[in-house]
Amino acid sequence: xxxxxxxxxxxxxxxxxxxxxxxxxxxxxxxxxxxxxxxxxxxxxxxxxxxxxxxxxxxxxxxxxxxxxxxxxxxxxxxxxxxxxxxxxxxxxxxxxxxxxxxxxxxxxxxxxxxxxxxxxxxxxxxxxxxxxxxxxxxxxxxxxxxxxxxxxxxxxxxxxxxxxxxxxxxxxxxxxxxxxxxxxxxxxxxxxxxxxxxxxxxxxxxxxxxxxxxxxxxxxxxxxxxxxxxxxxxxxxxxxxxxxxxxxxxxxxxxxxxxxxxxxxxxxxxxxxxxxxxxxxxxxxxxxxxxxxxxxxxxxxxxxxxxxxxxxxxxxxxxxxxxxxxxxxxxxxxxxxxxxxxxxxxxxxxxxxxxxxxxxxxxxxxxxxxxxxx
Numbered sequence: 001x002x003x004x005x006x007x008x009x010x011x012x013x014x015x016x017x018x019x020x021x022x023x024x025x026x027x028x029x030x031x032x033x034x035x036x037x038x039x040x041x042x043x044x045x046x047x048x049x050x051x052x053x054x055x056x057x058x059x060x061x062x063x064x065x066x067x068x069x070x071x072x073x074x075x076x077x078x079x080x081x082x083x084x085x086x087x088x089x090x091x092x093x094x095x096x097x098x099x100x101x102x103x104x105x106x107x108x109x110x111x112x113x114x115x116x117x118x119x120x121x122x123x124x125x126x127x128x129x130x131x132x133x134x135x136x137x138x139x140x141x142x143x144x145x146x147x148x149x150x151x152x153x154x155x156x157x158x159x160x161x162x163x164x165x166x167x168x169x170x171x172x173x174x175x176x177x178x179x180x181x182x183x184x185x186x187x188x189x190x191x192x193x194x195x196x197x198x199x200x201x202x203x204x205x206x207x208x209x210x211x212x213x214x215x216x217x218x219x220x221x222x223x224x225x226x227x228x229x230x231x232x233x234x235x236x237x238x239x240x241x242x243x244x245x246x247x248x249x250x251x252x253x254x255x256x257x258x259x260x261x262x263x264x265x266x267x268x269x270x271x272x273x274x275x276x277x278x279x280x281x282x283x284x285x286x287x288x289x290x291x292x293x294x295x296x297x298x299x300x301x302x303x304x305x306x307x308x309x310x311x312x313x314x315x316x317x318x319x320x321x322x323x324x325x326x327x328x329x330x331x332x333x334x335x336x337x338x339x340x341x342x343x344x345x346x347x348x349x350x351x352x353x354x355x356x357x358x359x360x361x362x363x364x365x366x367x368x369x370x371x372x373x374x375x
Contacts, residue, residue, distance in 0.1 A: 053137035066126035083247030084215040095154035100124030104151035118327030128241030195225040215245040237281040244274035329362035
């Protein structure tokens with residue numbers, strides 16, 4: 001569809017009361033002719049519920065954490081609590097999705113959400129993502145997209161990573177609270193066998209609390225292009241992620257008002273956690289002007305330990321109320337889809353046919369602890 005936009009600009013002259021300066025009396029009012037501006041463009045086939053955060057958005061608002069990537073999604077809000085290593089809380093379209101209960105999140109098609117997670121259904125930990133390696137983010141708002149599964153209530157987010165960068169880079173940054181970040185990205189020239197694209201990240205942060213957060217995160221991200229043509233691509237993705245941290249948890253507001261606790265204090269300074277996730281992902285994509293085909297197989301290993309104390313000594317005055325939530329699992333799945341665009345009775349039409357599978361072998365636990373030691 002060709003679009004035509006006409007912009008008309010006009011000016012009006014309003015005389016002032018009283019005597020005007022001589023220069024103003026001698027000046028003749030100038031008339032401006034309307035100016036026509038023509039703009040042509042192609043109307044997108046997608047609806048208003050589908051959006052894409054493109055590379056230009058990342059250039060205008062650089063991202064150094066996975067949280068920064070999500071902040072670029074229009075209408076999506078996030079919050080972090082209980083230590084930097086815990087998954088963000090997500091808000092989208094009026095839904096408090098907790099840590100991902102109502103928002104399906106994917107990285108290169110790998111599901112980030114966990115079913116029957118030790119901390120909460122749909123828990124989506126994005127800390128294994130290196131933001132500088134993101135190409136674009138596909139956003140789908142509303143429960144209208146069956147291909148994203150049962151977590152797609154408020155919407156779905158698919159983060160797509162790059163195949164390569166222009167240069168190999170090494171970056172070192174630092175900030176307040178002894179924040180340190182070391183990032184290296186290896187991107188050889190195009191045409192190199194397998195076209196490797198490899199990133200490494202190490203992150204450390206003490207945080208603003210009296211009980212140092214001591215958040216440490218380690219990431220390795222690797223992608224190899226096994227086959228690449230004008231219409232198809234076969235790639236292998238492998239990732240390594242591990243992190244651990246301390247948390248200060250909740251504190252009673254009445255104790256802060258009374259001056260017995262500071263806003264950055266902690267009652268149980270043994271709260272915190274540790275987690276790791278490792279992924280393998282094989283993807284084949286084919287696309288031409290009228291159709292596309294995608295096939296994917298992935299597998300992940302995951303381990304999670306979270307230590308929390310919400311009620312201090314309410315239930316157990318002797319040992320305290322600290323709990324340990326654990327999750328250890330192996331998960332794997334596959335995805336196939338075929339998409340075709342055509343015209344039906346002069347109406348642009350798209351047909352999508354697909355298949356997906358997923359299997360989780362999980363061991364989930366809840367324990368009563370004293371300073372991270374099980375009773």
